[in-house]
Amino acid sequence: MRKQVAYLGPKGTYAEKAAHILSKLANFQTPIFVPCNGLHSVIKSLAYNICDAAVVPIENSVEGGVTATLDSLWKFPEIFINKAIVLPIKHALISDGELSNISEVLSHPQALAQCSEWLSENLPNAIPLPTNSTSEAVNMVKGSKFRAAIGSKSLIQIEGLKELAFPINDVPGNCTRFVLLSKESNSNLANIASFAFSLISNKPGALLKAINYIADFGFNMSKIESRPSKRELGEYIIYIDLEINNQNNIANFLELKNKLEPLCNNLVDFGSYFSKNIELN
Ligand SMILES: O=C(O)C(=O)C[C@]1(C(=O)O)C=C[C@@H](O)C=C1
Numbered sequence: 001m002r003k004q005v006a007y008l009g010p011k012g013t014y015a016e017k018a019a020h021i022l023s024k025l026a027n028f029q030t031p032i033f034v035p036c037n038g039l040h041s042v043i044k045s046l047a048y049n050i051c052d053a054a055v056v057p058i059e060n061s062v063e064g065g066v067t068a069t070l071d072s073l074w075k076f077p078e079i080f081i082n083k084a085i086v087l088p089i090k091h092a093l094i095s096d097g098e099l100s101n102i103s104e105v106l107s108h109p110q111a112l113a114q115c116s117e118w119l120s121e122n123l124p125n126a127i128p129l130p131t132n133s134t135s136e137a138v139n140m141v142k143g144s145k146f147r148a149a150i151g152s153k154s155l156i157q158i159e160g161l162k163e164l165a166f167p168i169n170d171v172p173g174n175c176t177r178f179v180l181l182s183k184e185s186n187s188n189l190a191n192i193a194s195f196a197f198s199l200i201s202n203k204p205g206a207l208l209k210a211i212n213y214i215a216d217f218g219f220n221m222s223k224i225e226s227r228p229s230k231r232e233l234g235e236y237i238i239y240i241d242l243e244i245n246n247q248n249n250i251a252n253f254l255e256l257k258n259k260l261e262p263l264c265n266n267l268v269d270f271g272s273y274f275s276k277n278i279e280l281n
Contacts, residue, residue: 002032004031005023005031005034005051005053007035007042009135011035012159015042021278026053043068043079043181046181047072053082056181063113066110073268081180081271082184082185082271083274083275086175086275088279092156092164093164094156095147095162096141097145097147098145102123103127104148106129106147106148108130114169115168118170122165185272190272192241193244193250195239197267198237198238198265199238206263210238213260217252217255217256219243220243221240222241224238224240
């Protein structure tokens with residue numbers, strides 16, 4: 001059966017590119033790509049079984065964790081990460097007008113943040129306007145002489161607009177990790193294990209005890225970050241990525257999870273998966 005893959009639309013987003021690459025890596029045969037309006041609808045379409053898989057950004061090298069994705073993985077424990085890719089993100093400033101006339105810059109909040117220094121130097125008086133995605137922003141600047149959008153260079157051909165500047169991201173190595181999510185866990189080939197937990201006790205050393213277990217097992221932690229539990233102020237969920245390799249394998253990870261579980265109110269395993277760096281020309 002052809003898989004339905006949800007992604008952040010409309011067509012032309014970085015997420016669409018990621019959805020195509022990840023579906024290929026997952027060997028999906030002629031998948032049906034389903035553009036959704038906003039990250040929450042992408043994840044809901046998988047959670048409520050409208051689609052078989054979803055592709056979402058999870059982490060950016062400049063802006064850090066994508067909070068909507070992290071919160072959803074905690075909220076829907078039946079969803080697993082199956083695969084990941086790291087895509088280079090190079091933004092262009094796209095418009096129908098001239099740079100000197102631009103007074104509004106539209107884009108996805110992540111893209112606006114990734115270009116904030118460039119904008120303050122080159123368009124200090126322009127108002128940043130957040131949109132659901134980069135391609136939505138480009139659709140919204142068509143026909144306007146005073147609006148510009150931030151998005152991928154490939155949107156320029158699609159929309160018939162022009163490039164005012166490229167690249168405009170503040171950090172040259174800007175990149176985003178995208179994950180392929182589904183309701184099946186596949187842990188045979190992996191270089192990352194991701195999970196999150198909330199601790200039972202809020203006492204000195206409680207988190208240290210959990211982290212010490214990770215160190216005792218010899219895992220290298222490649223990410224640790226916290227998000228509010230949303231239940232009460234000061235209660236946090238800890239998100240962790242561990243490196244999986246020959247020495248620190250999935251069997252060890254399952255053992256580690258058993259050790260951690262008694263310390264936790266809740267521990268959600270997001271899955272063990274392979275993350276690949278992609279080079280784009
Ligand atoms: O708007 C897009 O094109 C997206 O794919 C979303 C998104 C994100 O949410 O981080 C993806 C990559 C870039 O970091 C900027 C925006």
